Amino acid sequence: xxxxxxxxxxxxxxxxxxxxxxxxxxxxxxxxxxxxxxxxxxxxxxxxxxxxxxxxxxxxxxxxxxxxxxxxxxxxxxxxxxxxxxxxxxxxxxxxxxxxxxxxxxxxxxxxxxxxxxxxxxxxxxxxxxxxxxxxxxxxxxxxxxxxxxxxxxxxxxxxxxxxxxxxxxxxxxxxxxxxxxxxxxxxxxxxxxxxxxxxxxxxxxxxxxxxxxxxxxxxxxxxxxxxxxxxxxxxxxxxxxxxxxxxxxxxxxxxxxxxxxxxxxxxxxxxxxxxxxxxxxxxxxxxxxxxxxxxxxxxxxxxxxxxxxxxx
Numbered sequence: 001x002x003x004x005x006x007x008x009x010x011x012x013x014x015x016x017x018x019x020x021x022x023x024x025x026x027x028x029x030x031x032x033x034x035x036x037x038x039x040x041x042x043x044x045x046x047x048x049x050x051x052x053x054x055x056x057x058x059x060x061x062x063x064x065x066x067x068x069x070x071x072x073x074x075x076x077x078x079x080x081x082x083x084x085x086x087x088x089x090x091x092x093x094x095x096x097x098x099x100x101x102x103x104x105x106x107x108x109x110x111x112x113x114x115x116x117x118x119x120x121x122x123x124x125x126x127x128x129x130x131x132x133x134x135x136x137x138x139x140x141x142x143x144x145x146x147x148x149x150x151x152x153x154x155x156x157x158x159x160x161x162x163x164x165x166x167x168x169x170x171x172x173x174x175x176x177x178x179x180x181x182x183x184x185x186x187x188x189x190x191x192x193x194x195x196x197x198x199x200x201x202x203x204x205x206x207x208x209x210x211x212x213x214x215x216x217x218x219x220x221x222x223x224x225x226x227x228x229x230x231x232x233x234x235x236x237x238x239x240x241x242x243x244x245x246x247x248x249x250x251x252x253x254x255x256x257x258x259x260x261x262x263x264x265x266x267x268x269x270x271x272x273x274x275x276x277x278x279x280x281x282x283x284x285x286x287x288x289x290x291x292x293x294x295x296x297x298x299x300x301x302x303x304x305x306x307x308x309x310x311x312x313x
Contacts, residue, residue: 003056005037005049014039015047016100016135020213030218033135034144042102052132052145060104061130068159069152072109072130075160080122086300087161087171088120089127089192091140091179094214096282100136108132112176112285119293121300125164129153131178135215139200140182141227143219153182154190168192172299174292175199176285178214181224184241188231193240195295198284201228202254209250232261242269242295244288249281271295 007015007028016039019026032049040060041048050056054067065074078085092110101107109130117126131137133149142149161171173194175183180199187194200206202225203216216224237259245252252272259268275287298304 003051003053005032007047007049008045009047010045012045014042014100014102015049016102019135019215020100020211026215029135029215033215033219036145038104038132038135039102039107040104047102057104057130057132061109062105065130069155070146070148071152071156072132073156074128076117076126076128078121078123078125079117082123084123084170085164085166086121086124087127087157087164087166088116088124088296089129089157089171089173089183090116091129091173091175091182092131092137093175093177093179093285094136104132108137112179113174113289113292116293116296120296124300125160125166127157127160129156131182134219137178137214138219139178139185139224141185142221144221147221150185150189153186157186157192170300172296174296177281180243184243185228185231187241188235188237191238191240193299195242195244195292195299197244197288197292198246198249198251198281199243199255200224200251201258202251205250205254228258229261232258235262237262237268239267239269240299241267242271242299244271244273244284244291244295246273246275246278246284246288248274248278249284251281 009018011018019029036052037049038052039047040050054070054072058065061072062074065072090113093112095101095106095110131140133143140153171192173183173187173192176197180196183194184196184199186192206214245255273288277287278284
């Protein structure tokens with residue numbers, strides 16, 4: 001099979017967008033994705049799919065992007081270097097507008113908390129990893145195409161942590177929505193400190209309400225419900241997991257229900273934001289940044305008290 005596939009349509013949308021409304025196109029898209037082909041361009045009614053190879057995909061990413069362990073990432077060095085530094089790992093969320101863009105950078109490498117370096121300790125390295133997997137992103141989890149993603153994410157974090165001589169206790173995972181799914185997963189499984197902003201721990205809502213708008217069906221070896229049920233029954237949760245959510249979010253009940261599967265659920269720190277601008281799940285991230293930056297500084301400086309909180313604004 002060629003490393004580049006062209007699909008021509010005359011509907012004025014790229015093939016991903018058309019797959020949202022045409023079951024036959026969606027079936028074809030799932031078939032391509034499970035063989036490692038991802039949309040990389042759209043021009044003159046033609047959608048271009050390229051087989052994933054990190055070196056070839058670097059041209060779609062920021063100039064400073066690098067590749068290691070089959071992943072693409074960027075690392076921003078701190079403005080101040082001292083004997084001991086911190087490492088903040090930021091996992092990306094979904095691109096909402098425009099929905100399912102043909103640009104893989106916009107689709108797989110959204111720059112959440114773009115100004116984080118302005119509000120956290122100056123001696124912090126910031127690692128961002130592209131989530132190239134699935135149609136709109138793979139939640140940084142193993143897919144039907146690549147069963148080594150989870151292993152490689154940990155390898156990359158550990159490689160950079162050791163390269164810059166950063167303690168594991170000074171490493172923090174952060175993500176919102178899809179990115180929070182990743183920060184929660186790696187924190188539970190590998191005991192990193194984490195801030196998880198409204199994680200998606202079940203695909204049920206988006207499958208039933210939006211006809212699988214995240215393109216998760218047929219892409220993964222197991223559902224999120226199965227994955228997190230398994231890991232939460234096996235792994236003991238720890239007090240360095242902070243879940244920022246809102247009872248107004250559609251994900252709130254799924255989060256609460258998932259935590260019930262762990263005998264140590266009370267050790268997780270839950271912050272329930274009642275900010276008036278939060279109406280639905282996509283509102284949680286933009287309206288809780290002040291909480292997130294407070295938590296980052298509190299965790300790194302070891303000044304925060306661990307407990308459940310309700311914050312109204």
